[in-house]
Amino acid sequence: MSDPVEDMGSHWAPWQGLLTSAQLQSYGSAMSAFETLALRTWPKLNFVDSHVAYACPGKAQRPIRVGFMVHDSMPMMSGLLRGLDQSVFETIFLRPGCEGASIAAKNWTSRTDRLVEFSDRNARSAIDTIAAEELDIIVSGPSLAPIFFPLMARLAPLQIVLLEPNWTDGLANADYYISWNAAEPDNPRLFYSSKVAFLEHPPYYIEQHAVDAVSETQKTELRRRLLGLGPSDRIYLCANTPPKIHPDMDDVIRRILEADSRGTLVILRGDYPPARTLKFRLENKLGALANRVRFLPTLRQDEAHRLLLSADCCLDSFPLCGMSSSFDAAMLGAPLVTLPTEIPFGKWTAAMYDYIDVTGLTAKDKDEYLDIALRLASDPVLRNQKGKELKEKAAAFIESASSVHVFAEFIFRAWQRHQQGLPPANWINGGWQSEDSTG
16 A cells, blocks of 8 residues: 555545544544554655754744645635735645636635645645645645645644544644634533634635525425425425434434424435445434435535525534535525534534524424424424525625634734744634633
8 A cells, every 4th residue: 555545545534434423522532543553554644844844933034825725616715815914924725636617616716826736646746746835834624535644744834724623633733723612612622632723703704605596486396306306295404414414313313204294304415425324324223214315416506505495494413513504504594403512513503593693493402403393394484584584694604804804813823823932722712722721
């Protein structure tokens, strides 16, 4: 075996099974153990670039070079580049492989100072390409193997994860994880090995989508075409990625289908490999009720949005909830019932509802989750009322200048701290924390 991407494939990364087990208090140590194995299996990952090894703290005489290392299909970070003062920062977009065709991909290319493409097939080649840039900071969204594995190497003095959960937590060269204070547990030390930056506002740039209204006729046609269902059938849609649909949800799914004989559970990304495992599990858990569970393939964004608006009830997964899908649902005006949990990535949707002051969609337990779901599905007046409220109030987080500001502030302060020769520390709501203050 010579290279993790070539050997295992570009979609394989170890975080998925570990994270979605929801045993998050042991995630960092599990990932650290995996890193030990990976470095023995693929020793070329054990690399420290010379510009990091010989760098000395002190005053920078040039712009701070920040590399954003993200698959260009991900839309929630590229707008942050606008918040970095060009007199202070230079931005470099590190893209794995060729440019995608999406609007998000075009935004990344148009907003960065410089574009660098690295191999999405060979981790060692990617490491060499990225190291040659002599970056000061890397901000990454390591959702795929071509991004995840190069981050085992030390390619910049500061290596920071932003985008959904901290997939690289436990890796030796993961310095910070950026998240949102309202969506995280009170004591980060219980869950995170790396230091965290919990910001006051959601640390993402949610792009405004032009969404056309969907008429009742269009909803009926879409439901018939995609699912073969008629107007009298009820759709319970879970738009979260299949690995997040944890076994803890199985009993509630069963109870929904038992309580609503006209109900069908719809799950997206049915062509995603983990969906096969989920399908097998639900068939065993639900018995004959599994006949009313439908898996759809990955849909175009516009069609997925129309389906959200055509569903009778949208379900958030638990104990790991949605994040980008939750922001999308609120922006579209699609009510999403959620059940928050006090673990990392367990209460993003509930925190978002609190942030925009929307009530009535956050459950306190499984029984209330079931009750809200059934009421939304059977009461179009309630559903339309909550949808209208969501769409109006979502303006608070769409293309938010406050979110861009707190992100830019942290990046600058983290670099200042490094230049002072100080190790990473937790940054929460605008200030460095002592070990005692974070538990």
